[in-house]
Amino acid sequence: MQYTPKTKDFFQNVFDIVRLIPKGRVTSYGAIAKYIGTGGSSRMVGWAMNASHGVKPKVPAHRVVNRNGMLTGKAHFETPTKMQALLEKEKIKVQNETVVDFDKLFWDPAIELVL
DNA sequence: GCATTGACGAAGG
């Protein structure tokens, strides 16, 4: 895989933001995409996470879910159960592959980082 | 360069 300078910056931006997510909080791909400025390309955020494997420092991709709070990316982890396990370790309740109280735990960089 | 794919999002049902 070889990405252009443009996407390289995109990758770094995504990784950086994801690492800033506080414990016990979650955010969505769209929120990250919006904060970066790529806006509509929320899919690219998820795709960037796909490249976060083996990246140092570790990228807490388990704190990134889709807009409904669903653990859509669990299948891309080392093991499908790893994501939920990590979330529950941070006191985040997960039920039916979905984050409980997602609206309360939601962490939007575009808002939280400005405060 | 076109076609397909995808860890998404919004809107309508």
Next chain:
DNA sequence: CCCTTCGCCAATG
């Protein structure tokens, strides 16, 4: 929340 359709954009074949 689930389903479908459409839009989005970089990667991949």
